[in-house]
Amino acid sequence: MRKIYLFLTLSILTLASCKKSENADPLIKRWYIYEVERISIYSDGRPNESSVTPTDDPREFMEFKSDGTLDSYVGTGTYARKNDVLELRVGTDFVSYRYTLTADRLELNKAEKVDSHDMQTIFRLKQP
Numbered sequence: 001m002r003k004i005y006l007f008l009t010l011s012i013l014t015l016a017s018c019k020k021s022e023n024a025d026p027l028i029k030r031w032y033i034y035e036v037e038r039i040s041i042y043s044d045g046r047p048n049e050s051s052v053t054p055t056d057d058p059r060e061f062m063e064f065k066s067d068g069t070l071d072s073y074v075g076t077g078t079y080a081r082k083n084d085v086l087e088l089r090v091g092t093d094f095v096s097y098r099y100t101l102t103a104d105r106l107e108l109n110k111a112e113k114v115d116s117h118d119m120q121t122i123f124r125l126k127q128p
Helices: 002-021
Strands: 030-042 047-054 061-064 071-072 075-082 085-090 093-100 107-112 117-126
Touching: 071 085
Parallel strands: none
Antiparallel strands: 030 047, 030 061, 030 117, 061 071, 071 075, 075 085, 085 093, 093 107, 107 117
């Protein structure tokens, strides 16, 4: 009886430790870009033009790891999160995005000034 009790206790502890080792952070995984939207806006706020480019290339990915490193289709680097901003550094390039995240979708949104208008770029990523 003691052996059965010991076996059950060890089994429960093993299962519990496996459960804890699963990453509860939904960002920590490989994401695939499925769509890129670009929106051009005049300086007075009127929309200029917009385009949506679907992509289905499995080579276009971003993989966020729990140690703060990033593998992506453009290279390896690091990332940091500050509230709703995700900062990415690959080599000497640095970019920050506002992001929204669900269990199976990630959206990276960047606004920047380009010539006489604003440009908003939205990367939409998903799980395979």
